[in-house]
Amino acid sequence: MNARSNDPSAARPGRTGVWLVGACGGVATLTVVGARAVARGLRPPVGLLTETPPFSALELPAVADLVFGGHEVRDTDWVRAADEYRRRAGVLDEGLLAALRDDLEAASAQLRPGFLVNPSPAVRALAAKGRTARARTPREVVAGIQADLRGFVERNRLDTVVVVNVSSTEPPRELPIEWATLERFERSLEGRTRAAWTASVLHAYAALDAGFPFVNFTPSPGSTIPALVELALARGVPHMGSDGKTGETLVKTVLAPLFTGRALRVLSWEGYNMLGNRDGLVLDDPRAKASKTKSKDAALRSLLRDGGAHTRVTIDYVPSLDDWKVAWDYVHFEGFLGAKMAMQFTWQGNDSVLAAPLVLDLARWAALARARGESGLMTHLAAYFKSPAGVDEHSFVRQLALLEAYAGRPRAGSSSRARTPGR
């Protein structure tokens, strides 16, 4: 975070857009349904850290003031997606969806066809019957995205819009030379769409270039490549990523300090994840899975310090689980006098249910940072991510301390930083 407003009277942001890339997936759909349910008082704000002290005292945009839109490559909308989700995962009930039907229909008017950029076969299959936007060059993709964002702002008279990437995980890749600096990046945008380009990177560029905060909730590269870190500072926009920390990795980053804090030697930490949703299907592509397991394993390895532990992260597709994730971890450790002991846990969570309130929190934090005139990586949000850009700390509790420090710190900076968002 490079600078922030010194104006403590900066008004709470007003109507704030949340633009979801991958708008009708499970996470995005629950984000929209949940925000409206909370806004209408139909459900308590469980899961929203921003609604609890001391954070609730900050000038975050109200949940009721969030306006949703997004890109989606499949032929669906939030009414249909929510109903499909209800039938599959048993989380939403018919009564709630009936009560929110008008809200979801209205919101669905903000949906726009998504852009396919070097999609994986699984994503291509999802999009097969969908409506996708056409573009021949990376520059055209960017232009298309920005047009959609500006239309969204204007139609809804928004103060700002936070772009959140919740689309399917992209395969990992070596950093292309074009992404090393902003200058190279922008030059290559003019060429033809090549293998290097991915949807997450182009959305990140489009958002930051237009002055909109960007949050990357997936392990895809998004805004955390050097060229875009540079761009965010150049344009004075806040951004953060990567990969929302929702389930097994959250538990790991909570639990690992037990062992280091007692000087116990972790011999093996084996993690088995089973999930059954579209995400699981996409992750059945070994390349996409590699992104995810790398992100999950890195946090643990960082926390254990001692390089001697044998660690493993397995992700398996188990269709009957639908949107539920079951993870079993076995921790084999050595204590005093060579005694071997063990701890195991089973986590049974619904990934979308766990992720959706984080998306809302992140959008609100990004809007606050924007209003305060902050730019660059929002490192105080590390607790939300498996791979928090610019932060070495992986202990969840210590990451929360960063957020508490941010919340408590009087805002500093020059008065000249107030910017009109989205211009």
Next chain:
Amino acid sequence: MNARSNDPSAARPGRTGVWLVGACGGVATLTVVGARAVARGLRPPVGLLTETPPFSALELPAVADLVFGGHEVRDTDWVRAADEYRRRAGVLDEGLLAALRDDLEAASAQLRPGFLVNPSPAVRALAAKGRTARARTPREVVAGIQADLRGFVERNRLDTVVVVNVSSTEPPRELPIEWATLERFERSLEGRTRAAWTASVLHAYAALDAGFPFVNFTPSPGSTIPALVELALARGVPHMGSDGKTGETLVKTVLAPLFTGRALRVLSWEGYNMLGNRDGLVLDDPRAKASKTKSKDAALRSLLRDGGAHTRVTIDYVPSLDDWKVAWDYVHFEGFLGAKMAMQFTWQGNDSVLAAPLVLDLARWAALARARGESGLMTHLAAYFKSPAGVDEHSFVRQLALLEAYAGRPRAGSSSRARTPGR
């Protein structure tokens, strides 16, 4: 902590006594065996946080400089207790005990018959064939303990001695009026031994009154009653308690922040503990068990804040487990949009193996505090206790931050504070 030495050159403490009340129980026996195994380089110091950075840079007494003694009511010594432990729990091996036989025999010469003070039936049974010290009044018990401690110091030319209570848990009781102030306490010492008196309290008094640091590793009252908190300040001695945090409660205090840090609502947290050692037998007395479950449950309830969670702590005696503890916890929680999710863990640990290095750590910390001239509650040691006296923080990671702050803080205070210990 009320005062500390301003002399940064205060020498590392030299030969430091560790006086164990309940000297031949599992925890104490492993403490002695382990200290010698580490001192002789036969085992790595796994489990000793004080041997890891940044703490290892402090002027703690070396493990090799610790000298052990203690009170024991049973007829045994460390050679026999270690061998019995090996056969029961499968932790120590014959080769190690053979290598340490001389050390354990020499140490056993420092053992003294324990004092029975209103013992529970289980403790009375343990002591039936043992050698116990005789005393008619509380004052005589105190005098006897102090004579034993002074003899220990003199025989071994110790810089100081830290008294650590690792004896069986005493039943909980209302605070007797005699314990409310030091003046009342000391007056009533002269009377006859009555129901109010307990071994942990008289040992704590004897230690602090003689200027020796006291650490209460059990949930018994020990030094944390008002009269003795007053005494520690009056005599300028450091002390701390209560109840070493080794197993299921440690996991709980590591894990609970996951839920509060994600604003998830814990509906139920049910903890089932099974253990099979002498401690388990003593805890089969419902009154002793009440002390323990109260201490275990309080930490969790404090961490969850929201009073709405249903919590339970059950401790059952399962003889076949011997010194191993198996705990299963089930956490039922609600997330966004009312979705109910669950996490469960199974902890399979050896309580004595987990506790022994904490006893060594605590003795070293207490010796450091003594050398620095600090007095009163060592609140920076909260991470070691289920019920840390004078500390409201139960999150293990935040408690560790207190210790790190203490370790990093330059020592302050007047140069006149250097005291001769044990006077």
Next chain:
Amino acid sequence: MNARSNDPSAARPGRTGVWLVGACGGVATLTVVGARAVARGLRPPVGLLTETPPFSALELPAVADLVFGGHEVRDTDWVRAADEYRRRAGVLDEGLLAALRDDLEAASAQLRPGFLVNPSPAVRALAAKGRTARARTPREVVAGIQADLRGFVERNRLDTVVVVNVSSTEPPRELPIEWATLERFERSLEGRTRAAWTASVLHAYAALDAGFPFVNFTPSPGSTIPALVELALARGVPHMGSDGKTGETLVKTVLAPLFTGRALRVLSWEGYNMLGNRDGLVLDDPRAKASKTKSKDAALRSLLRDGGAHTRVTIDYVPSLDDWKVAWDYVHFEGFLGAKMAMQFTWQGNDSVLAAPLVLDLARWAALARARGESGLMTHLAAYFKSPAGVDEHSFVRQLALLEAYAGRPRAGSSSRARTPGR
């Protein structure tokens, strides 16, 4: 089983009544909802062993031919009970209940106010706002029940009616002297209602005396007391009990043969059950709980043969689980050369969902036995019960072999055995 029809052409029973004592509890409600859902083809018959080969080839009454009625002490009906269940346990969905609304309303017309006989405080509380039938003596209770049953048969032109007790568990008691023989039993019926009488016994008497098969799905005494075993033979009526085997005990009786079949020595088998429904509330009464844990533990102890194992069954009320049962069992065992090993399992089931198809199966089996002219204990149904009357075999797989043998055995006996049910 004492006699059976020799007429292999005995027709499949026609319209068969199922009279549920405790008619609007979870088990009974799911029984009725499920039967109608299966009958209408809205749900597959998962859970009904009678719908799978080789049993489906027998002349069991069709699910669509089952007609439901019952006694209930609370003021509710199957429409309301099903809706309440849906909201609580998340099993039924609104669409299904809408489709079955007419069926459930029609069925609810068969409900009759229940009889309170020495109710426990918890049952009394449930009945407080309900409609209960009045009777001054045991004989009047019996007469009232029989009148209800005969009315049910006549209104619906039933071939027979099977009475199934699914009401709350009664506290255990010593066998009263009045229950030792049929003659004493019937004599004492004329006296005043005394402490000895319980609802399950009077319903069992009423059913058997009127020629209706009786199935006791609870651990209450029901028809398995000596006087009623005698009555069933005297009247030539089949009956069976006690205590449906649905969850943790089912797992135990499946799993225990692993250890005996490998000559492994079970050291400890500790079972912890958590449940949150009305049943759990009633079981919070320690006396009712004793019935249940005794029934659960006995099956395991029988299977382990070796009396040396330490066994425990704990049942705890955890409100947030509603109708779900979570059980954790830890099995500590010794193998060759003294090695200690362990197995643990967690069972997460919905008790009513597991029980309801068993009730349907049992009603169909009882109707078949009635049609075949069999009388006395239906020992071939042992696999359905925690405490199968008249059967020492607790291994689930061996119990299933009994059922398979029954299903395969050609029916023997005289052609004259065709009886008019309900006399």
Next chain:
Amino acid sequence: MNARSNDPSAARPGRTGVWLVGACGGVATLTVVGARAVARGLRPPVGLLTETPPFSALELPAVADLVFGGHEVRDTDWVRAADEYRRRAGVLDEGLLAALRDDLEAASAQLRPGFLVNPSPAVRALAAKGRTARARTPREVVAGIQADLRGFVERNRLDTVVVVNVSSTEPPRELPIEWATLERFERSLEGRTRAAWTASVLHAYAALDAGFPFVNFTPSPGSTIPALVELALARGVPHMGSDGKTGETLVKTVLAPLFTGRALRVLSWEGYNMLGNRDGLVLDDPRAKASKTKSKDAALRSLLRDGGAHTRVTIDYVPSLDDWKVAWDYVHFEGFLGAKMAMQFTWQGNDSVLAAPLVLDLARWAALARARGESGLMTHLAAYFKSPAGVDEHSFVRQLALLEAYAGRPRAGSSSRARTPGR
């Protein structure tokens, strides 16, 4: 089983050889140590089903009459192997090994260098520093094995010798055309050693051809290929396989009938196995692992009947576990009215401890069958195997019923069948 002695007075076999292929691996070493410990009364016969009623009443060779020998490719013996095992796995203790030292030394004199036949890289590595027997053609391997067996019989004046394969798992392969009939098999033995040949097949041939019973405790092909099934009948020798059922698969074949016996629909059954011994290292070769997972999965799929379940068997190498196996299985199932439920179990066993008594049982059963003059597959031993040759039944309890039937059945057959073993 094709024929058996009609002489009910057939004497209990006398001194019986047990020839272990893979003689100093964990399973074989514990077999020898355990047999001697039981024979000398130093350990109870826990784990030996043959020592429990009704089997203990049969004329099985006494444990004390078993004489051990075997082939081993590494440079070790039973004294060293037992000591290595003790240090690694924490099962054997020094006292026991000291008491058995003379026995183990004497037994080690019977060890012979093993034959390498197309070894996997892992096996080749194990053998690198060992002593292996030389042979240029399959026929020479067979001749060498038979010479070793005959020497063993003669040196020890044995009634018979049972050859048990407990060596490392061989990769799966298509059935070579040479193995389809005995005639082809024997013809090709004369040629050069080619890829098709494996150690398990040549040991099986050598044993059966020489009239010695053969038991294949591994998933390698062994004696269950068509040519050798033919050979066993031709020579009138009993044999059986494959793949001892010790851990997770045992639990699966015990547990699966719970679901089918309640007509519950298994949606997914995911099994994760972790192990750390030499076997785990060999299984890290994906081809060897394929043999194992196929054998493990097939039993479950057979038991579940309904092809709809998603099943998975994963085996991972976790070095810190040494000879311990930890398996976690998650069973997701559907019950009545579409409710989804789950069961999970964790198995923590020591594979060699579990396997060794099975090896002893199998050797005793094979000796009994030999003495009774039985030949061909010993299908009554199905309960001991993951892939019982010639048996479709995988339910452990039903398999045990086969063994009980065998034990109870009066022996039938012609008096002429008494054969001199080993000719």
